[in-house]
Amino acid sequence: MSHTFGTTFNLGTTLVAYNISDVAGNMATCTFNVIVQAAGDTTPPTITFCPSDVTVEVKSGITSAVATWIEPTATDNVTLVNLSTVMSHTSGTTFNLGTTPVVYNISDAAGNMATCTFNVIVTAAGDTTPPTIIFCPSDVTVEVKSGITSAVETWIEPTATDNVTLVNLTTVMSHTSGTTFNLGTTLVVYNISDAAGNMATCTFNVIVQEICLQHTEQSSTHATATSDKAVDGNTNGNYNAGSCAHTRCAI
Structure with a gap:
């Protein structure tokens, strides 16, 4: 066994393993955790360092790059606590063109969690050409009966291409298809950006009117x-x- 009954454990989670063998050398394993936590601890760790956004510039035609950063750090209100870190990406990962969020979740022995987030941005050097909108919806009109003051409207999402192949286009919209609109005219805006921050815009109106x-x-x-x-x-x-x-x- 890795530990014996009656052992003293520090704050945090410790894996205990028992390997049980017969005379022929066949072995079975029993594992479990011993968790020591501070009673009433509801305070999450404090992030003492979280990286800023990391930007990597590559030559035209290159579609990915390795990004590195200093790992986030944290402290906890309970001394000697073992902080547990779960991250979406590790330093040294290869990222494609575009913006990728990186998330670090840091937890203490009581399960309280603090989060550090930042972006890794891979851009193509010298790219000043915005995406090309290849489809933008026309104005959308929906008619409702008297007394009805709103309606749900759907449309086909705008689409775009970019001069840099395999680029991750980012879309930020004022409304999504399937939104409920009030009587009158509402402007819908889609801003579509490439990895270099160049942006193209698609706009159209959603018109909700009473049938007269x-x-x-x-x-x-x-x-x-x-x-x-x-x-x-x-x-x-x-x-x-x-x-x-x-x-x-x-x-």
Whole structure:
């Protein structure tokens, strides 16, 4: 065994292993953790160093690069505690063109966690050409019945290409397809950027409007003129009260 019953363990998590063998040398293993934690510890570790964004520039045509950084560090309010670090990427990893978030989660023995995040940005040197929008939706109109004040609208997402092959384009939009829009006109904006920060923009409107119907009512009221000229200007002796147009929204 790695430890015996009654051993003193420090704060944190320690793996205990028992290897049990028979006379023929066949072995079975039992493993478990001994976890020593401070009672009532609800304070996460304090990040004492977290790297800033890391930018690596490569020549045109190169699609990836190795990025390195100094590892984040942290302290805890409980002395001698073993801090546990789980990261999305390690220093020395190869990153593709574009922006990649790197996350370090640092936990103490009580499970309290602090997080350090930064970006690794791989850019193509000399790239000043923005992406090319190859599809941008036209204005989208949706009609609703009277009394309805909003509607859900969907559309095909804009698409773009870039002059640098295999580049990771980043899209930031004001609204996503499937959003609920209020009555009226709302501007939707998509900003699409390449790894060098060059940006192209796609804009269109979402228009939510009530369905309105128009009908005309003809008056049935007539009068007989008392003079040679009718009150409506006609000489046929008939009075035409005219028509009245009404516009209303459908119910």
